[in-house]
Amino acid sequence: SGGGAGAAMWARGLWALLAALRAGWCLLPQAGYLHPDEFFQSPEVMAGDILNLQVYYPWEFLSSSPCRTVVFPLMTSGVTYWVIKSLQQLGVCSSCINSYTLLVSPRLLFTIFSFILDYSVYQLAPFWEADPWKALVLLAGSYVTLVFYTRTFTNTLEGLLFALLMVLVSSRKAGGTVAEPTRSPLIGIVTTAGFFNRPTFLAFALMPLLYWAGLIVDSQKGIKTVINHFLKLVLCACFTAVVFITADTFYFTSMGLDNLYGIKNSSLLDVIGQLHEKMIVTPFNFLSYNLNPHNLALHGSHPRVTHFTVNGIMLFGILHILAISAGFKMLKKYIHQLIWVKSCYHGSSGLLVHSEGNPTLLLFYFVPLAFLSLFSHQEPRFLIPLILPLVLFSTSQNRAVKWKHVITIFNVLGALLFGCLHQGGLIPCLFHLEQLTHSPEPSNHPRHYTLLFAHTYMPPRSLLNIKKRDTHIEVIDVAGSGEETLCRVVGQRANNFTCNTCHVFVIIPGTVRATITKCGVSFKNETLIFPHLSMEDPPQLPFLFSANWRSQLGLYILQLDRDR
Numbered sequence: 001s002g003g004g005a006g007a008a009m010w011a012r013g014l015w016a017l018l019a020a021l022r023a024g025w026c027l028l029p030q031a032g033y034l035h036p037d038e039f040f041q042s043p044e045v046m047a048g049d050i051l052n053l054q055v056y057y058p059w060e061f062l063s064s065s066p067c068r069t070v071v072f073p074l075m076t077s078g079v080t081y082w083v084i085k086s087l088q089q090l091g092v093c094s095s096c097i098n099s100y101t102l103l104v105s106p107r108l109l110f111t112i113f114s115f116i117l118d119y120s121v122y123q124l125a126p127f128w129e130a131d132p133w134k135a136l137v138l139l140a141g142s143y144v145t146l147v148f149y150t151r152t153f154t155n156t157l158e159g160l161l162f163a164l165l166m167v168l169v170s171s172r173k174a175g176g177t178v179a180e181p182t183r184s185p186l187i188g189i190v191t192t193a194g195f196f197n198r199p200t201f202l203a204f205a206l207m208p209l210l211y212w213a214g215l216i217v218d219s220q221k222g223i224k225t226v227i228n229h230f231l232k233l234v235l236c237a238c239f240t241a242v243v244f245i246t247a248d249t250f251y252f253t254s255m256g257l258d259n260l261y262g263i264k265n266s267s268l269l270d271v272i273g274q275l276h277e278k279m280i281v282t283p284f285n286f287l288s289y290n291l292n293p294h295n296l297a298l299h300g301s302h303p304r305v306t307h308f309t310v311n312g313i314m315l316f317g318i319l320h321i322l323a324i325s326a327g328f329k330m331l332k333k334y335i336h337q338l339i340w341v342k343s344c345y346h347g348s349s350g351l352l353v354h355s356e357g358n359p360t361l362l363l364f365y366f367v368p369l370a371f372l373s374l375f376s377h378q379e380p381r382f383l384i385p386l387i388l389p390l391v392l393f394s395t396s397q398n399r400a401v402k403w404k405h406v407i408t409i410f411n412v413l414g415a416l417l418f419g420c421l422h423q424g425g426l427i428p429c430l431f432h433l434e435q436l437t438h439s440p441e442p443s444n445h446p447r448h449y450t451l452l453f454a455h456t457y458m459p460p461r462s463l464l465n466i467k468k469r470d471t472h473i474e475v476i477d478v479a480g481s482g483e484e485t486l487c488r489v490v491g492q493r494a495n496n497f498t499c500n501t502c503h504v505f506v507i508i509p510g511t512v513r514a515t516i517t518k519c520g521v522s523f524k525n526e527t528l529i530f531p532h533l534s535m536e537d538p539p540q541l542p543f544l545f546s547a548n549w550r551s552q553l554g555l556y557i558l559q560l561d562r563d564r
Contacts, residue, residue, distance in 0.1 A: 011133035018140035019118070025419065026111040026150045029104050033423035035381060038151045039460035041068060043106045046077040047462035051085055051097060054466040054473075056458070060286075066252040067286040069196045071244055072157055080105035099434040099463045103427065106152050113160055114149040120163035121391060127170045128361055130395035138400055139391045141407070143414030144315050148384045154198050159385035161194040162204045166364070166388060169212040184229045187212060188236030196244040199283040199290075203371035204385050207364045249280045296377045306378040307369055314380050316387070317410040318403050319394045326399070327362050334359075358396060364389035417533075423457050425532025425555025429507055430463040432527065432557065437464065437473055447501045449473045450493055454486055454508045454516075455537055456555070480536060487519035494521045494560055504560035510551040511537040516558070527557040 040058040048055035060067040084105055088096040121139050125132035139145055149156050168183045168190065191209065194201030216229050289295050312320035365386055372382055394400040400407060437449050449472065453459050458477060466473050478489055493504045506523075508516055509532060532555035533539075539552035 008133055011131075011137050015118075015133060015136045015140050018137070018146075019115070022114065022140065022146055022150060023108075023111055025146065026107050027104060029100070029107070029427070030147065030150065030419050031424040031427050032147065032417075032419045032421060033426050033457055034148070034151060034418060035153075035379070036458040036460075037381075038153050039462070040458065041154055042073040042152045043077040043081075043102070044460050044462050045070075046073050046081050046106075047102060048468075050078055050081045051102075051462075052468050053102075053462050054464070054468055054470065054475075055462045056460075063252045065285065065289075066248065066280050066282050067289055068154070069244055069248050069282045070251040071247050072154065072197050074247075076109055076157075077106040077152060080109050097465060099431045099465055102463055102465060107150055110152055110156055111150040114145065114156070116160045117145065117149060117163050117388065120167050120388060123167050124170055124388075124392055125395065128358075128392045128396055130392050131398075134398075134401075135391050135395040138319075138395055138407070139387065141411055142316070142387060142391070143411045143418065144384055144387050146411075146415050147419045148381060153381060153384075155381045155384050158194060158198045158201055158204065159387065161190055161197065161201065162208075162385040163388050165190050165194070165205060165208045169208045169215070184232040185236040188233040189240045192237045192240035192244070196241070196283055199287050200372065200382065203368040206371070207367045211360065245279060245281055248282050249278060252280050253278045290375070290377075293376065296375065299377050301376045302378040304373050304376070304378075307373045307383060311378060311380040311383055312369070315383055316390055317414075318406050319390050319400065322399055322403070323362060323365055323390060323393060326358075326393075327366060330359050330362065358393065361389050361393040361396070365393065421531050421533040421553075423532065423534060425509075425529040426456050426459060426507075427463070428529050429555055429557055430459060432529070433505070433507075434464050437466070445501045446472055447503060448499060450476065450502070450504045452476045452478065452489065452493065452504065452506045454478045454506065455480055455512045455534060456507060456509065459507075483515045483518060486515060490516065490519050490521055490560070502562075506556075506558045506560065508556050508558065509534045509537055510554045510556060511539050513551065513556055522561045523558040524561040525559040528554045529557065530554040 040056065041060070044055045045057060045061050047053045048057060059065055061070070081102075084096045084101050087093060118136055118139060121135045122132050124130075125135045149159065165187065168187050171183065187209070191201070191205050194205060216226055219225075308324075312324075368386060369383065372378070433449075433451060437447075441447050451459075451464075451473065453476070458479070459475065461475055464473065464475070476489065478486055481489075490504075490506060496502075506516060510528070511534060528551060530550055531553045533553060539549075543549065543552045
């Protein structure tokens with residue numbers, strides 16, 4: 001019908017607009033800083049290895065405790081940094097490596113990869129009885145896609161691999177009948193890659209794998225065919241695991257890429273012998289660390305229901321609530337049927353395959369959620385892969401349509417809060433300091449800078465673009481230290497003024513600026529970077545309505561005054 005065609009055109013246009021916003025906002029760049037892991041689990045490590053910059057290596061990447069695979073950081077941030085390094089060496093641009101390219105190039109690659117999610121929704125929507133373009137608008141308009149899927153998180157990769165796995169297990173013939181799944185090798189590769197990226201991937205993979213197994217068993221083929229499928233899957237999974245283990249063992253035993261080249265002179269047998277002795281399986285180290293409740297408590301303990309009651313709503317808003325209510329309704333229906341009509345279903349695989357699409361989609365959403373809820377450390381970003389089954393479920397039977405205004409307002413607010421405000425002064429501040437510390441200086445008096453960060457998230461050192469051999473910039477991160485520690489560190493720097501060309505900068509949110517005035521030191525040049533919202537030191541509401549409200553939502557760069 002004409003109305004339907006018009007609505008479809010409108011949805012396509014809206015999706016294109018939102019896709020352009022995703023790419024454009026990444027290039028702007030997006031200032032919000034979500035969590036230190038977006039830097040310290042990929043770009044920061046690669047900036048140190050490939051560009052030889054001064055960085056902070058997190059404990060998971062130290063050879064004493066290797067808990068994260070290096071394959072994905074190498075394939076993402078590593079590749080983009082190698083590209084900008086090559087461009088600079090070829091003389092394409094004199095300063096290809098700067099804080100902007102260091103931040104944006106890995107993010108841009110992730111943003112391009114994020115369209116795997118859109119492709120998956122487009123492929124899966126007809127299979128799960130949802131309108132493809134409506135589903136795409138719901139996906140592209142979600143602030144989770146705009147903000148989280150354009151960042152360098154392992155959770156982002158986990159979401160993309162989960163999407164690929166869902167596409168691989170939902171195969172349909174042109175006639176609409178369910179096709180026999182033939183993609184067992186790919187399923188094996190994706191599942192293993194997901195496990196090495198984040199071992200929690202098994203929670204997401206469980207339902208797709210059960211669904212796939214159900215389809216194969218149901219396809220009424222001989223036992224030989226079934227065994228054949230499973231063998232292919234296992235063989236490809238093992239091969240993928242060998243690739244990851246070899247790469248990680250090489251990296252962590254030679255610690256860093258610089259030393260990989262030193263191995264060339266040893267004989268192949270020696271190298272293989274060394275690798276076999278020190279074989280490193282990062283997911284097992286990750287699991288043994290995280291299954292210890294004491295270790296998890298160091299990162300923060302949350303009630304087991306946090307994902308269900310807080311994080312799901314924080315990420316997906318009304319869609320999470322609609323899924324819960326639909327889940328309860330379906331449970332009621334099933335229990336009713338089980339009591340009255342016991343002969344209705346034959347075993348659990350029958351329940352999965354023969355029921356109409358929706359209950360299965362709900363299981364794709366709630367089963368991983370339940371598994372992740374078993375761990376006491378529950379952060380919102382752990383749930384971002386679930387956007388795919390949730391979007392498909394919400395679009396099927398037009399569930400989301402009547403809530404479109406609520407959904408729009410929710411996503412605009414989420415995008416502003418996490419994309420602009422949340423720790424939003426820190427990255428612009430690092431850009432500013434990079435320019436300041438790289439400004440031309442008289443050669444006879446090289447300047448020395450001390451940058452002291454207080455009450456901010458961990459500053460990614462790589463964005464300051466300091467070469468490893470440079471000693472003229474010192475970064476001190478006192479994190480959330482109290483007044484006493486802060487004043488002691490500032491005092492030490494203030495009284496240590498033997499050198500003439502030393503500059504000390506303190507970077508601190510406006511909400512805790514008062515603490516530094518009690519330290520008895522004076523400052524010149526103040527720079528206020530706006531906006532910056534620190535959830536750890538939130539602004540007091542009365543101050544937000546006062547004349548200096550900007551300072552409450554800003555990050556200060558204060559230069560210590562040496563003459564006083």
